[in-house]
Amino acid sequence: MAVLRPGGPAAPQPSGPAPRRVLLVTRDEELDSLLAGRRIAAHLTDLEPTAGDGPPPDVALVCDDDAATRRLLDLGVPVVRLRSGHRTTADPVVDGALHRVHRPGWLPGPWPATPGGARATGMLAPVRTARGRQRGGSLLLLSLWGVPAGEADAFTSGPLRELAAEAVRRTQRCEVVCDMRVESVRATLEGLDGVRVRRAADTDVDALHADAELLLAAPTLGAVALAQARRAPLAFLPPLGDGQRDLADRVARVVPVPVAADPDDPSLWSPGQPGAPDPWSALDGAADDLRGAQRVARTLRQLSLAPL
Missing domain, CATH: 3.40.50.2000 (Glycogen Phosphorylase B;)
Structure with missing residues (x-):
């Protein structure tokens, strides 16, 4: 299990209330889980990352790890549970989490039933889409x-x-x-x-x-x-x-x-x-289907402010 830090330089924090804290958990043995977590983290530079120690975070993104999802919910942490990779069967639903499924809108179905209100994210694209001018290899x-x-x-x-x-x-x-x-x-x-x-x-x-x-x-x-x-x-x-x-x-x-x-x-x-x-x-x-990472990040911000 990997705990990720949102990408990019942290924004300066003004004096006042403590910044909202986010925990991002992925499987480091699964390529899709790693890439999904990193791409969402790149849009969360306004939240303070936590490694999971200390007081519970204000919100958490958990990619593919049901056990971690349950532990965080038991602590009262709002959780977005993301299925990052393609599966031929539906995932079990963990009650209390918001369930999201990494799936582009253009990919043809049919799809297994997704009980528990799971929503497709669209494609989780990289935050930077430019390619190097001198590409090779x-x-x-x-x-x-x-x-x-x-x-x-x-x-x-x-x-x-x-x-x-x-x-x-x-x-x-x-x-x-x-x-x-x-x-x-x-x-x-x-x-x-x-x-x-x-x-x-x-x-x-x-x-x-x-x-x-x-x-x-x-x-x-x-x-x-x-x-x-x-x-x-x-x-x-x-x-x-x-x-x-x-x-x-x-x-x-x-x-x-x-x-x-x-x-x-x-x-x-x-x-x-x-x-x-x-x-x-x-x-x-x-083109709008490529904004899945932004959508998940927006949901995390909203949950950190107003947990369900």
Whole structure:
């Protein structure tokens, strides 16, 4: 479990009442949970972050952790409980929390029932959507959260090395960021020049993407939000687990995202070139859908002032 601090410089605090305090809790083993928490935190610079010690906070955001949600509710803390990643089944409802589900409005259903008043947020986009002018290299974003061990082993011991090697050959370097099995991934890629392996919990993924030429990513909502918000090229890694397969299928009904099943497929390495079609043009009418992080942050501010 990770406790996040809102991003950006803290605003100067005037004399008077003590500032309102916010606790942000995410799973540091789940890529979507980390990215969702960080993107919402970036819009909460007017609240004072707390690490969970001392008196209870005025409000809390809990991404995906039902036990933490219950503990905070028992202390009388208003909680927004966010499901950050794509699931094929509904989450259990924790009575007393406000439930939110990270889901873009353009993603086709149907969806499991969401009792307890759970609301879709729209897409949780990065706070900064600009990309670096001098972009280079590839970002390979791997999420193994919730993936069966056999599937994870088969991918990391086989296709992963070939993809990373081809990414270096095509773009000169490859940053590999993963949420779990970091040491196993590092051992698999050992000896490949131009490849660096990072742990997602220790990495600013959004900033790394801004300077990358290409993005190869597991089918996750956090990765799709990166590419959509920045209108950047995206190729999915072969989906692992039921959740990734279901999300990749739903995205493909709307946006033509290639799947990196064959490292020699030139379509993986050519998108974004002059004259290439913009795969995100089909979503031009959904710009407001990218403001999910702002919406969740607004709810947290309101709860800190007037708890339900």
